[in-house]
Amino acid sequence: MGSPRSLLLLTYAFALLSVSTTSSISTPELFTQCLEANSQNPIPFSTTFFTPNNNASFTSVLESTAQNLRYLLPSMTKPEFIFTPLEYSHVQAAVICAKKLKIHMRVRSGGHDYEGLSFVSLIEKPFMIIDLAKLRAIQVDIAHNTAWIEAGATLGEVYYRISEKSPVHAFPAGVCPSVGVGGHITGGGYGSLHRKYGLAADNVIDARIVDANGKILDREAMGEDLFWAIRGGGGGSFGIILSWKIKLVQVPPMVTVFTISRTLEQDANKILYKWQRVAPNIDEDLFIMVQMRVVNSSTQGKRTVQTSYVARFLGTTDSLLQLMGEKFPELGLTKEDCLETTWIKSVPYIYGFPNTTSPEILIQRTISDKVYMKNKVDYMRQVIPENALNSIWKRFMQDDAPIMVWVPYGGMMNRISESTLPYPHRKGVLFKSQYIARWDDGEKSMKRHMNWVRRFYDFMTPYASRFPREAYVNYRDLDLGMNQSNGTSFLRSSAWGFKYFKDNFIRLAMVKSKVDPSNLFRHEQSIPPLLLESNKD
Numbered sequence: 063m064g065s066p067r068s069l070l071l072l073t074y075a076f077a078l079l080s081v082s083t084t085s086s087i088s089t090p091e092l093f094t095q096c097l098e099a100n101s102q103n104p105i106p107f108s109t110t111f112f113t114p115n116n117n118a119s120f121t122s123v124l125e126s127t128a129q130n131l132r133y134l135l136p137s138m139t140k141p142e143f144i145f146t147p148l149e150y151s152h153v154q155a156a157v158i159c160a161k162k163l164k165i166h167m168r169v170r171s172g173g174h175d176y177e178g179l180s181f182v183s184l185i186e187k188p189f190m191i192i193d194l195a196k197l198r199a200i201q202v203d204i205a206h207n208t209a210w211i212e213a214g215a216t217l218g219e220v221y222y223r224i225s226e227k228s229p230v231h232a233f234p235a236g237v238c239p240s241v242g243v244g245g246h247i248t249g250g251g252y253g254s255l256h257r258k259y260g261l262a263a264d265n266v267i268d269a270r271i272v273d274a275n276g277k278i279l280d281r282e283a284m285g286e287d288l289f290w291a292i293r294g295g296g297g298g299s300f301g302i303i304l305s306w307k308i309k310l311v312q313v314p315p316m317v318t319v320f321t322i323s324r325t326l327e328q329d330a331n332k333i334l335y336k337w338q339r340v341a342p343n344i345d346e347d348l349f350i351m352v353q354m355r356v357v358n359s360s361t362q363g364k365r366t367v368q369t370s371y372v373a374r375f376l377g378t379t380d381s382l383l384q385l386m387g388e389k390f391p392e393l394g395l396t397k398e399d400c401l402e403t404t405w406i407k408s409v410p411y412i413y414g415f416p417n418t419t420s421p422e423i424l425i426q427r428t429i430s431d432k433v434y435m436k437n438k439v440d441y442m443r444q445v446i447p448e449n450a451l452n453s454i455w456k457r458f459m460q461d462d463a464p465i466m467v468w469v470p471y472g473g474m475m476n477r478i479s480e481s482t483l484p485y486p487h488r489k490g491v492l493f494k495s496q497y498i499a500r501w502d503d504g505e506k507s508m509k510r511h512m513n514w515v516r517r518f519y520d521f522m523t524p525y526a527s528r529f530p531r532e533a534y535v536n537y538r539d540l541d542l543g544m545n546q547s548n549g550t551s552f553l554r555s556s557a558w559g560f561k562y563f564k565d566n567f568i569r570l571a572m573v574k575s576k577v578d579p580s581n582l583f584r585h586e587q588s589i590p591p592l593l594l595e596s597n598k599d
């Protein structure tokens with residue numbers, strides 16, 4: 063054939079041709095036309111459809127709920143457009159059109175995914191976002207102890223709206239008020255009440271989901287397999303959750319909270335060693351988590367580790383003091399440390415707000431500070447020996463402002479079997495251990511912090527669960543592996559799949575084969591269909 067040069071020209075001409083044919087009518091235009099044709103009700107595009115051409119609002123909508131700034135860096139691919147449905151029929155139309163036009167979609171509710179998977183695609187371009195932030199209605203039915211909550215609502219809104227109707231009703235879910243219920247409950251959802259009532263997902267009794275054909279299914283219509291899968295199998299794999307029907311739980315009119323901090327110089331190791339044996343086994347009404355950070359010691363004039371015990375007791379100060387005196391005297395809790403308050407006022411407190419913060423803060427949507435971060439997590443099934451703690455602190459202090467959080471398990475978490483829901487980290491887990499690197503200068507120091515948290519995770523290996531080393535799908539971690547859209551094969555996914563779900567991963571992949579065999583709902587760590595053609599590779 064011709065010379066390399068003419069080949070080059072030919073290729074060039076071809077490229078031009080394909081650009082001009084695809085751009086004669088743009089993807090966003092095709093999509094809006096398709097939406098119009100497929101939505102039952104008209105769609106006001108000026109307030110629901112955002113492209114980089116209306117730059118100001120596009121950027122603010124994109125950034126609105128994105129929690130991890132690492133995924134807003136300029137190097138991250140931006141979506142071609144964002145659609146923010148106002149009603150269920152809009153979501154149905156969006157699914158139908160994504161499928162028809164083969165536009166890769168990401169679904170976002172609260173935007174708290176640690177790896178930004180709800181608003182960034184690392185594996186497929188172009189892509190668009192369906193953002194459910196405007197679908198956030200909450201209907202509380204105290205007479206029946208239930209509520210319907212829409213995917214775009216935040217945990218803080220759910221807690222607040224329940225408390226408006228009753229001071230003794232609550233919902234057991236996450237500690238961070240700005241997390242969205244759409245993503246949170248699909249991954250399980252633990253919090254300060256899980257030792258008594260289980261996970262958020264354990265307290266879901268019905269749901270509405272848009273499936274891969276654009277149909278709305280409730281529990282009865284979707285069947286028990288799919289209803290099982292969406293309560294812990296992780297977001298973005300089976301369809302778009304529109305709303306959950308949740309069961310409310312009882313809390314007393316007054317609860318007691320406290321925070322006690324101890325540095326290494328104040329016997330922190332001895333207390334922490336005792337905590338590991340006490341916190342997972344103590345009365346289920348008592349939740350004591352430990353937050354560890356590096357502080358400058360005012361007396362010693364050097365850096366040290368501070369361990370803060372943040373706790374809530376579902377009862378009075380007097381009975382708490384008695385319980386702590388019996389079971390955990392090493393912490394030295396006194397009456398002055400304790401604050402008796404209502405359940406709803408204890409919510410911002412447990413998250414770390416000052417003890418005078420009013421609950422109205424829960425309905426302000428942007429309350430958690432956004433930072434650049436990388437998180438990793440372990441489930442601990444054995445007590446870490448006291449004499450190992452100092453070597454852990456040595457590694458811990460290598461980062462500038464590291465955070466480690468230990469959350470106790472036990473109680474109700476021990477009584478629900480591993481296969482009841484996809485979330486398997488139940489009986490025998492003593493506590494969850496989270497490692498967090500945070501920084502605020504973007505790409506500049508990113509590598510150093512990412513390296514630190516990865517090395518720290520390696521260092522913790524001997525103390526962590528094994529076969530598999532368990533991980534939490536809601537603490538998404540792409541270090542565990544990710545896959546290509548073409549062949550998100552079961553075998554390739556199994557490294558992270560078994561860590562997140564243990565043997566439930568197999569059943570999840572079977573459900574996926576049944577409800578979304580063509581893998582419409584997919585991302586870097588979505589559940590692969592067990593029977594996809596490319597699984598043969």
Ligand SMILES: Cc1cc2nc3c(=O)[nH]c(=O)nc-3n(C[C@H](O)[C@H](O)[C@H](O)COP(=O)(O)OP(=O)(O)OC[C@H]3O[C@@H](n4cnc5c(N)ncnc54)[C@H](O)[C@@H]3O)c2cc1C
Pocket residue numbers: 129168169170171172173174175176178179180194213235236237238240241242243244245246248249250251252253296297298299301302303304430536537585
């Ligand atoms: C500051 C902070 C605090 C946290 N605290 C807790 C805690 O106390 N307890 C806990 O268990 N977890 C906690 N998490 C983790 C949190 O539960 C998960 O990140 C959760 O997935 C967030 O849900 P979202 O809707 O906000 O996130 P998104 O980023 O919107 O979504 C997360 C995932 O779910 C998918 N998804 C979103 N909406 C839907 C939908 N409607 N239907 C189907 N799939 C959907 C997304 O595509 C994505 O894959 C915390 C996270 C952060 C950043």
Ligand SMILES: *[C@@H]1O[C@H](CO)[C@@H](O)[C@H](O)[C@H]1NC(C)=O
Pocket residue numbers: 117118121
């Ligand atoms: C869009 O807005 C962002 C932030 O406001 C700005 O940095 C960027 O340069 C703008 N891009 C265009 C193409 O106008």
Ligand SMILES: *[C@@H]1O[C@H](CO)[C@@H](O)[C@H](O)[C@H]1NC(C)=O
Pocket residue numbers: 356357358
């Ligand atoms: C501790 O002191 C150093 C040096 O003075 C300072 O840079 C750092 O920000 C301080 N850290 C904290 C947590 O206060």
Ligand SMILES: *[C@@H]1O[C@H](CO)[C@@H](O)[C@H](O)[C@H]1NC(C)=O
Pocket residue numbers: 398399400401416417418
């Ligand atoms: C509430 O906060 C104030 C200010 O930090 C503090 O002085 C007080 O001791 C706190 N009360 C309790 C019971 O924690």
Ligand SMILES: *[C@@H]1O[C@H](CO)[C@@H](O)[C@H](O)[C@H]1NC(C)=O
Pocket residue numbers: 546548549596599
């Ligand atoms: C999927 O993509 C990868 C990487 O591009 C490639 O190596 C592999 O052959 C593809 N698999 C299939 C089944 O197309």
Ligand SMILES: CC(=O)N[C@H]1CO[C@H](CO)[C@@H](O)[C@@H]1O
Pocket residue numbers: 542543544545546554555556557558
């Ligand atoms: C093609 C690809 O990225 N495959 C990856 C899928 O995930 C596993 C880990 O679960 C990786 O080992 C593969 O490289």
